[in-house]
Amino acid sequence: MTRKSEDASRSTIRDVAARAGVSASTVSRVLGGVYPVSATTRTRVLRAVRELDYVADARAKAIAGVATPTLAFVLEDLTGPSFALMAHGVEREASRLGQLCLVCSTEGDARREVEFVEMMRAQRAAAVILVGGGADTAEYRDRTRRMADSLASAGSRLVLCGRPPLGPGAPVTVIEYDNEGGAYALVAHVLAQGHQRVLFLGGKPDHTTAQGRARGYLAAHRARGLEPDPELVLHGDFTRESGHRLMRQVLERGPQFTAVVAATDMVAAGALTALREAGLRVPDDVSLAGYDDIPFARDLHPALTTVHVPYEELGRLAVRTALGREPDTPDEHLLLGTHVVVRNSVAKAAEAAA
Numbered sequence: 034m035t036r037k038s039e040d041a042s043r044s045t046i047r048d049v050a051a052r053a054g055v056s057a058s059t060v061s062r063v064l065g066g067v068y069p070v071s072a073t074t075r076t077r078v079l080r081a082v083r084e085l086d087y088v089a090d091a092r093a094k095a096i097a098g099v100a101t102p103t104l105a106f107v108l109e110d111l112t113g114p115s116f117a118l119m120a121h122g123v124e125r126e127a128s129r130l131g132q133l134c135l136v137c138s139t140e141g142d143a144r145r146e147v148e149f150v151e152m153m154r155a156q157r158a159a160a161v162i163l164v165g166g167g168a169d170t171a172e173y174r175d176r177t178r179r180m181a182d183s184l185a186s187a188g189s190r191l192v193l194c195g196r197p198p199l200g201p202g203a204p205v206t207v208i209e210y211d212n213e214g215g216a217y218a219l220v221a222h223v224l225a226q227g228h229q230r231v232l233f234l235g236g237k238p239d240h241t242t243a244q245g246r247a248r249g250y251l252a253a254h255r256a257r258g259l260e261p262d263p264e265l266v267l268h269g270d271f272t273r274e275s276g277h278r279l280m281r282q283v284l285e286r287g288p289q290f291t292a293v294v295a296a297t298d299m300v301a302a303g304a305l306t307a308l309r310e311a312g313l314r315v316p317d318d319v320s321l322a323g324y325d326d327i328p329f330a331r332d333l334h335p336a337l338t339t340v341h342v343p344y345e346e347l348g349r350l351a352v353r354t355a356l357g358r359e360p361d362t363p364d365e366h367l368l369l370g371t372h373v374v375v376r377n378s379v380a381k382a383a384e385a386a387a
Contacts, residue, residue: 044085052081103133105153108164111138114327122348160355162192166242169197181205190355206365215340215371216249227382228292276303298323316380335377
């Protein structure tokens with residue numbers, strides 16, 4: 034059957050109205066669920082819909098203002114495990130609350146992000162949730178503030194998860210977790226095992242999430258009266274490949290270290306492979322810790338000491354908070370806690386164990 038004949042065979046709202054013996058506007062009211070109609074009329078219309086296998090045109094529903102309640106989840110990379118956990122939380126909570134969840138991966142393209150937000154504004158999405166850290170620049174704040182104002186004017190709410198806040202007055206909800214506090218607690222645990230030279234495999238220098246974790250690393254040292262060697266602080270990104278590359282570079286040129294703290298579990302996984310390739314054992318020769326507590330961290334050998342971030346709960350909270358606020362509510366800032374998960378990849382330094 035051709036597309037043209039398929040379209041021609043589809044029932045229309047007028048067909049449903051004729052079968053039910055009511056007007057087309059009455060059918061719209063029944064299907065939209067907005068205006069009251071008698072139980073008898075509703076039964077006749079719904080029976081006609083079933084008999085004719087009628088499917089409402091989504092464009093017509095949108096024009097009528099009765100489209101499926103929708104919220105959008107926008108992230109840079111769908112394949113990142115922490116993002117996937119957050120997306121799972123968003124989707125489950127949206128489903129529980131009767132919202133359709135749309136996901137967009139921008140691959141770091143700011144223009145694509147703006148275009149998608151504008152599309153969601155036109156669709157009158159209940160909320161748009163933007164995920165992931167970034168550079169806290171004037172350009173970022175200006176662009177994101179415009180998106181927040183634009184969404185609020187259309188009755189929608191912008192939620193920033195793990196992203197830099199915009200400052201006072203913006204109609205936006207910011208939900209973060211304690212990056213610096215988590216890193217501080219993790220590095221303090223490593224230092225307490227007697228390690229004096231702790232290598233830090235960080236993220237991009239201008240990335241706010243990476244900056245928070247780097248601050249925690251430095252603060253934990255200084256709290257113990259230590260000043261880490263600048264050569265022990267390296268920058269890359271949050272991927273396994275980055276951890277493997279940086280670890281190999283350090284092993285080839287120095288400096289000396291007895292423990293490694295990676296900015297993410299994925300970075301730690303790459304570092305673990307590089308250490309094994311060099312014939313080093315974890316934690317016998319080198320202790321290793323990560324950050325995020327993604328599911329596979331406990332399945333590495335040895336199981337990875339890390340920082341637990343409640344990513345799924347963060348996603349759920351983003352949905353609940355966004356749908357529970359008026360679109361033009363002034364800025365709101367929520368901070369979730371993190372905690373260290375001690376497993377087998379960190380041991381006492383050789384000097385301390387002696």
